[in-house]
Amino acid sequence: MFSGLMDIYRHPADRHKWLTIASGVFITLALVAWYGFGLAAPWAPLMTSAAVLAGYDIALRAWASLRRRQLSIELLVIVAAIGALFIDNHWESAAVTFLFMLGAWLETRTMSRTRGALKALIDAAPVTATVLRDGETVEVPAHEVALGETVLVRAGERLPVDGEVIEGSAAVNEASITGEPIPAEKSPGSRVFAGTLAENGLLHLRATGVGADTTLARIISRVEEAQEAKAPAQRMIESFGRWYTPGVFVMAVVSYIVTRNVELALTLLVVSCPGALVISTPVSVVAGIGRAARAGILIKGGEHLENAGRITALALDKTGTLTEGQPRLAEVVALTGQNKQDVLLWAAIAETGSNHPLGRPIIEAARKQGALPTATSLEEIAGMGLIARHDGHEIAVGSHRLFDHLGIAFDAEAQDGIARLHGLGHTVVIVARDGAVAGLLGLADMARASARPMIDRLHALGVHRVVMLTGDQRPAAEAIARAVGVDEVHAGMMPDDKLAGIRAMRAEGLHVAMVGDGINDAPALAAADISIAMGASGSDIAIETADIALMTDDLGKIAEAMEIARATLANMRQNLVIAVLTVVGLLFGVYGGTIHMAGGMLVHQLSVLIVILNAMRLLRVPKARRARAAAQTAKRAAA
Amino acid sequence: MSNTTIRTKLRSDELSCPSCVPKIEGALLALPGVENAEVKFGSGRIEVEHDPARTDVAALVSAIAKTGYAAKPSAF
Known part of the structure; x- marks a missing residue:
């Protein structure tokens, strides 16, 4: 029993909790005795006991600071509580100490929930x-x-x-x-x-x-550094907090000298910690960054979070970002008298003799429609295409140049088809059998399925200009732009052109985020307000250099990062308003005589809790995400 | 920083007001062999450079406990 008590005593959190509970019990007893049974005698001793119990821990902390010659909020509270006992205001003394302890306990619990997003990551590493x-x-x-x-x-x-x-x-x-x-x-x-x-x-x-x-440890320390990095708003508030507490202390002394009102002076001491104000922005930042980390999004600090929340334009590369970065078979065209299956089969038979990147998607597509026979002979003509013999026929597959080389002419139908596929931005592979063109294959780096929903989400968020900056040719770029809903296309761009593009957008007054792979896009990334790297889990450089690093290639994370940033920015503003209103309201209330010690402590602690609880809402951002994910799963299941 | 000092990371879940930061830092710096102590309010991380021969990790934890906060050592 005794050793159990000692354990509780030694563990600060347990001691804190039990002192608060015991203090609350004494206050309840006093209230019941007074209002329930009309007993006045136990009031003072019970309330004093409650104040001593709750005040014990506060006094310990106050003493610890005082020894370091620091003026702490605990010291002010304990001075106020002792002062209240001296003027025989037992209830105020008990209420102030009890509410301070209860508030601190609730704040600690909610704060650790706010930091909890990261705790899950830390706990993921086995011992x-x-x-x-x-x-x-x-x-x-x-x-x-x-x-x-x-x-x-x-x-x-x-x-x-x-x-x-x-x-x-x-x-x-x-x-x-x-x-x-x-x-x-x-x-x-x-x-x-x-x-x-x-x-x-x-x-x-x-x-x-x-x-x-390990990558996990690097992510954790990156996230922690990000949470610790102070947002500009936070620095301003901290310098305010530094003079606010001593300022109120001086006000309390001056007020006492002028008015000789002890209670007014003590009440000022109680409300002197701008608690809600000092934590208003850091809790939002910690919650926002933690929420993002849980989704594999590393935001590198409050400043970047603030910037990302203001983004109005997003620039991205095409190849590998909006597209899969690998060619796929987009279309098979059979000329009159032929059928698509045959055209694809013949092309695939010839392509088995090549390891050209365009060959793989053709072979894969042909395998899906049936068995793929082997050619009797195969010849590769470098840079042009392939010639295969199969089943007694000669098959030629390749680019325009192969057919010029072989002297095979294109009829009007073939020429129209080639022009049409080029117009779509496809790479055209021509298939001929026994000296006559049989069909055409259009290959393209296809847009990712997740690109269009991502851009729609960005538009819905208020990112009105989504701009593609690509080194690729215009037809291919425009085909992808149409498919994914990009607002603007700049094709044929060199790295310097991309940089100029970003600068031009910023000159228009837009806040620009740039998504890139970090190497050839480096100048443009550096010029943007926010740089976003994708697929960073395999690359430490991306984790180090980008303002926002997405651990996967999932495009949806770009929109999610923006949603979190916006929500966090809004949350910070709400918290600031709550905190400023509290500080102003408390000062007016105290001087107006409507707020006394217990009330002041209650309002102060409530404001801190409200600010933390408000920040905790960020852990559920974006709200509609789960519903949307469910809808997508349902759609996929139906298809 | 001499060769005998090591860097220990601790974490606390209980920092609810930035006013505890100087308090904990002060308590740690007062220990013998502690060369540097930094408390990060945002993440609840506490980093200490200390000479383990003069003040070990358990002593760091108990010094923090004396200021009224529970902290745990962490591998990273």
Whole structure:
């Protein structure tokens, strides 16, 4: 019993909680005795006991600061509480100390919920690892695994290190890194990350990153640095807070000298901490950045969050960003007298002899419609195309140049088809059999399915100019722009042109975000108000340099990042308004005589709680996301 | 910073008002062998440079507890 009490006493949070509860019990007893039974005698001793219990912890903290020669809010509260006892205002003394403790306890709990988004990430890293040493499995602390050692991961376990799979396969849930809930298949050669979850199978990994040198640890420390980096608004408020508390202290003394009203002076001490004001912006920033981190979006600090919340234009590259970055078979054209299946089959037979990037999508598409026979002979003409013999026929597949070389002419139908496909921005592959053109294949780097919804979301958010800056040719760029709903297209751009494009937009007064891969887009990224890097989980450079790093290639995250930034900016403003109104209201209330000590403490603590609770709403941003995700799943299931 | 000092990271969930920052930093700096202490309010992270021979991690935790806050050492 006694040792249990000592444990509670030693643990600050437990002591705090039980002192608050005990104090509350005494206050309740006094109230019941007075109002329930009309007993006046227990009032003063019970209220004094409540004040002493709740005041004990406050006094400890006040003393700890005083020894460091710091004027703390606890000191002001305890002076006010003791002062109230001296003027026989037992109720005020008990209420002030109790409310201060209760408020602090609630604030701590809600604050830790606000920071909780990151806590889940920290907890994702396992403490121990199973390694293979001299053919035996040994359990060691995760940060003591040596680089290059073999680590075993069983089904249901979290990975303790970054590494490469050397044996086995498993579905690994990488949500802790990428925010992506669908598990990724991992097999020998795959890169895996500490903190991800093996849902099945058994993996042998070669450790490539351990402890603080894992992607997870880097993300965590990046997020923490971001949460600590002060937004401009925050710096202003902190300097205000530095003179506000001493200022009110002086006001209390002056007020007492002028009015000789002890209670007024003590009340001023109670409300002297601009609590809601000093935490108004940091809690929003911490919650917003934490919320983003949980979705695999790294926002590098309050300043970037503020900037991102003001974005009115977004510039992005085409290839690999809006598109898949790989050619796909977009269209098969059969000339009169031929059919599409044959055209595709013949093209694929010839393409088996090549490892040209355009060959793969053709072969894949042909395999889907049936078996792919082997050619009897194959000849590749570099830079032009292929000639194959199959089933006694000669098949020629390639570009315009191959047919000029072979002397095969295009009739009007073929020429029209080629012109039409070019107009769509497709790369055209021509298929001929036995010296006559049979059909055409249009290949294109297709828009990603997620591009259009992302741009619609950005428009809905108020990002009115979504601009494509691409080095590609105009027809291809425009085809993609039409498909995804981009507002403006600039094609054939060199890196310097992109930089000029961003500068021009900023000169128009737009706040510009730029999405890029960080290397050839580097100048443009640097010129933008906010730079966004995609697919950063594999690249430390992207994590380091971009203002916002998206851990996956999911385009939807761009819109999500903007939604979070906007919501955070709005949240910061709401909190500032609440805090300023509280400070002004309290000062007027105190001088107007409508607010006394207990009331002042109540309003003060409530304002702090409201500010934190308001910030916590950010953890659920964007609200409609879940509904939208459900709708998409339903659509996919239907299709 | 001499060679004998190490950098220890701790985390606390309980920082609810930035006024606790100088208090905890002061308490840590008063310990023997502590060369630097930094408390980050936003993330609740506490970074200490100290000589483990003179003040170990447990002593850091108990010094923070004396100011009224619970903190835990963290690997990163």
